[in-house]
Amino acid sequence: MSNIKIYYTSVSCSREVKQRQNEVMRILDTYKVKYELIDIAVSSQVLEEMRTKVASPKAAPPQIFNGQEYCGDFMTFHDAKENKEILKFLKMEKMDNFDKW
Numbered sequence: 001m002s003n004i005k006i007y008y009t010s011v012s013c014s015r016e017v018k019q020r021q022n023e024v025m026r027i028l029d030t031y032k033v034k035y036e037l038i039d040i041a042v043s044s045q046v047l048e049e050m051r052t053k054v055a056s057p058k059a060a061p062p063q064i065f066n067g068q069e070y071c072g073d074f075m076t077f078h079d080a081k082e083n084k085e086i087l088k089f090l091k092m093e094k095m096d097n098f099d100k101w
Contacts, residue, residue: 004035007050011041020074
């Protein structure tokens with residue numbers, strides 16, 4: 001059972017942020033990894049919560065967690081995908097549908 005949380009924004013004028021968020025969700029959906037979306041656009045308090053957890057005052061979405069444990073941002077996710085280390089990045093045990101990774 002996964003406890004993956006993605007801090008994202010439903011309101012962004014940045015095409016890059018939208019593309020990065022969509023790529024993370026698409027990959028997780030492809031491999032049937034369940035995740036919870038946390039929208040930082042809901043309030044500045046949620047944005048501050050994300051930045052505090054990441055320990056960066058300028059952190060931008062998407063930011064990925066397994067429970068309370070920080071996994072990384074889009075670039076570290078992308079690198080993990082390229083290196084076929086998504087499970088390691090997500091701090092998850094082996095899953096049947098990840099045999100391709």
